[in-house]
Amino acid sequence: MRCPSLMLVTCAALLTTAVGCGDSSSDRGPRAKPEVVQNLRARNQAGSAAGQSGGSSMDQADGWGTIRGRFVYGGQPPARPPLSVTKDVQFCGQHRVLDESLVVGPDGGVKNVVVFLRTRDPKVHESYAEKIKQPVVFDNRDCRFEPHVLLVHTSQPVEILNSDPVGHNTSVQFQRNPSFSQGVASNQRVVQKMDVAETLPAPAACNVHPWMGGWIVVKDNPYMAVTDENGNFVIENVPAGVELEFQVWHERGAGNQGSVDGTGSVTNVDRGRFKVTVPKDGEVDLKDITLPPSSFRS
Amino acid sequence: MTNQLTGAISVMDSKHSPMPGELAPSTHHRGPVAPLAERHGSWSRGAAWAAWAVAVCLTFAGCGQPEVEFGLNRLIVPPVNLVVQSREAQLVDQNRPAGEIAEELATLKETYLHNEQMLASALTAVFGTPDDPYAWPGLGLDIKKLRMAAGPTGVRGVTRGLYREHCVHCHGINGDGLGPTARFLNPYPRNFQLGVFKFTSTNQGRKPTTEDLERTLREGIPGTAMPSFRLQSPAEIEALVEYVKYLSMRGEVQNQLMTAIEAVGGPIDENQLAEELQVALDLVARSWNEAEDYIVVPAQRPPFRSEQERLASIARGKEIFLNAGKANCIGCHGPTGLGDGGQVDYDVWTKLQREQEARYPGLAQLWPLPVRPAEPRNLHQGIYRGGRRPVDLYRRIYAGIKGTPMPAQGQTLKPDEIWSVVDYVMSLPYEHEQASPAPPSVHRAGL
Known part of the structure; x- marks a missing residue:
């Protein structure tokens, strides 16, 4: 029968046409879930857009404490290549501008690791009132x-x-x-x-x-810190007696959103996160947290 | 592509083809392909051919009209396989046990697919689909205008489908600048999804005003493939501008929501999604709504009283232009304004592409535009993309050009210094003419 083969040809032609006029990216992601779409619209119309996601744990906070720690590089420290100074060479060229994206100190401490609080709406100690x-x-x-x-x-x-x-x-x-x-x-x-x-x-x-x-x-x-050239950080007067979750970020962090993985004697850092509860008027020293080279993008 | 094809077939299959003017249903109807062949035998030959003819006509006439969908921005939301590969490489490097790796990757995959779908759902809730746009209360979008611009073209007696008629072939259905002609153009068409527009009357970091976008449509962008749409009626231009805002907002909400979802970590539930969505929507709505408050209004100055005065201003502008310690124009535009300062830098759209492609090597296939550096403008050409009125150049210097390496100098230069730089820059195309005649616009017509 001639019909099917002819149809096949038409089909091929159709396909080519359709391909030719579409957008270029082929993988556009999943479809919306109709019930989620409806629920979100309904919530908005009811004026109760934001749900309450997990009440604050801060009610149980009692007093204040300090958290400190140190990040060390778990391998041979990478070299810091000089950056190529292409502009205003007369002035900028006088300074040996080195790559700062991953700075490891003589004792293996990693500089410029950022630690910030993930727990929402923390109680804030009065010592910060002026500072901020x-x-x-x-x-x-x-x-x-x-x-x-x-x-x-x-x-x-x-x-x-x-x-x-x-x-x-x-x-x-x-x-x-x-x-x-x-x-x-x-x-x-x-x-x-x-x-x-x-x-x-x-x-x-x-x-x-x-x-x-x-x-x-x-x-x-105000609960954030950046490590110094020895890899140390300290955050003072955090709410005590409640579990706090922190995020660890580095500009070369290979994980999602710049996160790093690390292992330590007090806590590990898993995909950039660790939890800690500081005792009232006390201190938690996380000691050394080792960041393996694979935590950083090359 | 498959969607478009099955879409065409599903129209033929379905019991009711959409009537002219009827809005296509927002829930997608994906007709299966296989049954056609099966059913073929039971059909009379004539009917089969007639049906094919209809299908062919539909496909050719509409280029995928029956079903068009928005997609996710793959630079912001890479496909799951690339995300998993990236994490796998890390875990393998850490010498984790194979079982542990497999477990984490399986969880990651499941979580990511779930979150991706929640993101897509939130975007559909707020913005609807290309055929059936939705104006979320609070974003300040006008549904009537959106409907004129959205949807398929060619419906008699109804103005709609303007975006697909005039814009989609360059700017793409998502407004990502990935339309089929994009790769042949230089500069590439604007990707609206970052919500950044180069040529505005507003200060740095601020959105364009409605008038700014309308002006771009009316005037086009000289020196680029963006034509003037002056032949469209004012109502049609308004509708298109509304749609450009809509696509931008969709892109911005997508970026913010994706960041928030990833920061929450784990599979996001509907409550968290609603909460994060509200935060994103408030920020995006606010930025667009307050644009008018940040219009740069230059200090007026009297017209030149003599030719000497004009030449003195040009000379002063040149001095400022060459001063590397101040605005440092020379650093990029070069000592003679040829754009030959030897600078290699990128605009924000390209920077995002470079970063994400470095992170997810497979991404380049989904973003088919090769990277190009942002070139400092050669100021001798007399072509001013953001408009050739002196006030346009004033604003380019005062507020910079958003998304590009050109910074704002509104705080380094005083207003009369900026005017002198404008005078100098506008004299450059005429530099070699002996008398150095005043370009017609130097009298600040149109200010």
Whole structure:
């Protein structure tokens, strides 16, 4: 019978046509679940959009305590290659600008690991009341950002400084706050303010000097820290007597959303997370947490 | 693609083909392909051929009209196999026992697929489908305008399908800039999904105003493939602008929600989803609603009283342009403004692509546009993509060009310094003409 073969040809033609005019990406993901769609719309119309996800555990908090720890690199420390200085070489070239994306100290401590609280709506100790209003400085100095990782509370203004004789611009790409890309002339100071906590650290760059990179962590609670050149961090006056969950982030973190894995004698870090309960007026020292090389992207 | 084909067939199969003007149902009807062949024998030959003819016509006429769906942004939500591969490599490197690895990966896969579907569901709840858009209360979108722009084209007597008629072949059904013609264009069509637009009247980090987007549609973008849509009626332009906002918001909500879902960790439940969705929607709605509050209004200055005054301003602008310690224009645009400062940098759309492709190597196949650096503009061409009125250039310098390496200089330069840089930049295309005649726009017409 001739019919089927002819139809086959038509079919092939149809297929080609359809392929030719579609969008190029083929894998577009799953379909919506109709009942979830309906429920979300119904909730919105009923005006009770947000459900209550797990009441705050903070009621049981009693007193305050301190948490400290240290992150060490579990392998041969990687070399820090000098970055290629292609702009304003006369000035920037004087400074040996080294790669800062993974800095391991002489004792194996990993610098610039960020630890921040995941537990929502924590009680905040009064010692922070003044601190979170003080401006913090993000300096363009020696053709790099100082500090490399800046911690900011949403109540704090950020003073962007340019201590160099060359013009910089500081470009920060936020997800929840308005991004900015701010020219900063030599010896100038420009103030920026972020009103909303960011889920993840936001990358900072200077478009004039593409090797410059930094990070800004914006949170609406003060419980965050960044490790020093020996890999140490300390967070004081956290709510005691309740289990707190922290997130560990590094700019080269190979895990989801920059998370790292680590093993320690007090706690492990699993996909960037660990839990800890600090005793009242006490301290928890997490001691050394070893981050294997595979925790970092190459 | 398969959807479009089965869609075409399902129209033929279904008991009621959509009548002209009738909205296609939002629940998807995927007709099976196989039964056609089975049923063929029981049909009369003529009927079979007639049916085929209808199918062929439908396919050719509408290019996949019967069923069109939004997809997820694969740069933000990579396919599950790439996510699993990435984690597997890490775990293997850590010398974890095989059983442990398999268990974690199985959980990861299940969780990811669940979350992906919850994300897709949230997006459909808020935005509907390309054929049946939804205006979520609180986002401030106008459903009438959305309906004019959405849906299939070619329905007599009803204005709809404008987006698919005019925009989709470049900007894609998702507004991701991945339409079929995208790869042949330079610059690539805008990907709306980051909610970032280059040419606006507003300050850095702020959304474009409605007027900004309408202006882009009316004027087109000189020097690019974006044409002027001046021939469309004002109502049609308004509808398209509303739809561009809608696609942008969908992209932004998607980004924020994906970040939130991943940060919550584990399979997200409906309560958490509703809560995170509300946070994302509030932020996105606020950013669009307050755009008008951030329009850059330049300080006016009187017209030049003499040619000397004009030339003096140009000379001053040149001095500022060359000053590496101040605005450092020279760093990218080069000493003569040819765009030859030797800078290699990328815009935010490309940066995201580069980062994610480095992380998930298989992703490049799903994002078929090769990476191109953002080139500093050659200022001698006299082509100004964001508009050639002096106020347009003022705003480009004051607020920068969003999403690109061009930063805001509104705080490094005083208003009259910016005007001088505008004068200098606008004189560059005429630099070699002896008398250096005033370009027509230098009298600030249209300000």
